[in-house]
Amino acid sequence: ETGVTQTPRHLVMGMTNKKSLKCEQHLGHNAMYWYKQSAKKPLELMFVYNFKEQTENNSVPSRFSPECPNSSHLFLHLHTLQPEDSALYLCASSQDSGATEAFFGQGTRLTVV
Amino acid sequence: GESVGLHLPTLSVQEGDNSIINCAYSNSASDYFIWYKQESGKGPQFIIDIRSNMDKRQGQRVTVLLNKTVKHLSLQIAATQPGDSAVYFCAENLRAGNMLTFGGGTRLMVKP
Numbered sequence: 278e279t280g281v282t283q284t285p286r287h288l289v290m291g292m293t294n295k296k297s298l299k300c301e302q303h304l305g306h307n308a309m310y311w312y313k314q315s316a317k318k319p320l321e322l323m324f325v326y327n328f329k330e331q332t333e334n335n336s337v338p339s340r341f342s343p344e345c346p347n348s349s350h351l352f353l354h355l356h357t358l359q360p361e362d363s364a365l366y367l368c369a370s371s372q373d374s375g376a377t378e379a380f381f382g383q384g385t386r387l388t389v390v
Numbered sequence: 391g392e393s394v395g396l397h398l399p400t401l402s403v404q405e406g407d408n409s410i411i412n413c414a415y416s417n418s419a420s421d422y423f424i425w426y427k428q429e430s431g432k433g434p435q436f437i438i439d440i441r442s443n444m445d446k447r448q449g450q451r452v453t454v455l456l457n458k459t460v461k462h463l464s465l466q467i468a469a470t471q472p473g474d475s476a477v478y479f480c481a482e483n484l485r486a487g488n489m490l491t492f493g494g495g496t497r498l499m500v501k502p
Contacts, residue, residue: 319495369434377490378436379436383431
């Protein structure tokens with residue numbers, strides 16, 4: 278266990294559904310990240326939060342909406358997704374956003390039907 | 391955590407042999423380079439990092455080499471074990487940008 282917990286592990290949703298992915302860390306880290314890992318591309322950074330403030334949005338479509346209520350929790354709200362959004366969504370945390378060692382959760386396998 | 395369907399270069403080695411996994415990077419301004427290991431069903435796990443002002447760093451059974459002239463990074467695993475079977479990613483951290491950028495990954499398969 279890395280100390281980063283993601284729920285759910287698997288999610289199947291329709292294109293009109295609204296769902297949320299949750300990530301939680303109790304490592305005392307100040308930076309949290311969302312990554313997308315798909316069959317067609319390697320790990321892609323989506324969002325970075327540092328001390329609860331969003332510092333990076335890597336040109337992610339607005340159908341993905343992140344939320345970071347505190348340094349320990351990170352959410353990814355999903356709505357009107359497309360089948361090509363099916364992927365493994367990984368959450369990570371690090372001491373701060375300049376750290377090289379990031380701790381990853383096991384990911385949420387998302388399938389959009 | 392598997393990269394299912396992604397065409398990854400594969401390195402197949404015999405148990406006990408040494409493995410060398412290579413990575414090319416593009417950003418000469420990157421400050422740190424990092425190797426991650428991703429086993430099936432898991433998220434990536436930090437292995438070792440190296441700062442841009444170094445050319446070699448050793449860990450337990452692993453060595454990372456950095457050649458800035460040709461923008462090349464390698465991970466050497468000594469006495470490869472079945473538990474080393476995984477996908478290995480290199481990543482770079484441009485400190486000014488404060489985020490990790492990952493390479494495409496290499497699948498290491500260890501034959502018993």
